[in-house]
Amino acid sequence: MLEVTAKWVGGWKFVGTDSGGREMKMDASVEGGGEGDGFRPAELPLMGLAGCTGIDTIEIIQKMRQPVESLELRVTAEKQKDGPPGFAGVEIEYIIRGKGLSKEKIERAVRLSEDKYCTVSGALKRSTPVTHKITIEETS
Numbered sequence: 426m427l428e429v430t431a432k433w434v435g436g437w438k439f440v441g442t443d444s445g446g447r448e449m450k451m452d453a454s455v456e457g458g459g460e461g462d463g464f465r466p467a468e469l470p471l472m473g474l475a476g477c478t479g480i481d482t483i484e485i486i487q488k489m490r491q492p493v494e495s496l497e498l499r500v501t502a503e504k505q506k507d508g509p510p511g512f513a514g515v516e517i518e519y520i521i522r523g524k525g526l527s528k529e530k531i532e533r534a535v536r537l538s539e540d541k542y543c544t545v546s547g548a549l550k551r552s553t554p555v556t557h558k559i560t561i562e563e564t565s
Contacts, residue, residue: 438462470549471500471515477545478517481538486521489530493523494564502553515549517557524564531559 431439431451437459439451451466453459464472475498486493497520503513519535535557539546549555 436460467502467504470545471502474515474517474543474545474549474555475500477543478535478538481542482519482534485534485537486531489527489534491523491526491530491534493521493526495522496520512549512553514554514556517555518560519557520560520562522562522564526561526563528559528561531561535559 427444429441429443431441433439437453437457441449441451443449450463451469452461452463454465455461457465479496479498483493483496486496499518499520500515501518502515505511505513517539519531521531539550539555539557546555
């Protein structure tokens with residue numbers, strides 16, 4: 426079981442605490458009436474998605490013995506304009522650097538993470554279209 430808490434500390438600010446006692450500040454954006462002194466709550470599922478699929482993907486790529494040097498994930502989302510609150514769509518860009526990487530193996534690793542292992546991806550996909558693109562940068 427996962428459990429977190431969020432404690433209001435004034436204004437629009439909250440401090441979130443995970444089960445290990447680590448804290449994270451959250452606040453509304455300046456445009457939303459806050460001071461912008463922390464993560465916006467709507468960013469947190471996106472950050473979780475990036476971390477979750479990133480961990481899975483790098484583990485799978487390394488098990489495939491791919492010479493990966495770096496992995497960066499950029500997650501973008503559009504909020505729904507009409508209807509219930511949520512995301513209209515989410516896109517994950519995997520930027521992978523290394524020498525002689527196999528495009529097929531990288532694509533397989535990403536698919537395995539998104540479709541089989543990443544809890545956050547599975548949860549988001551129930552209500553939101555999630556797409557990805559892979560950018561492989563050859564290093565020397």
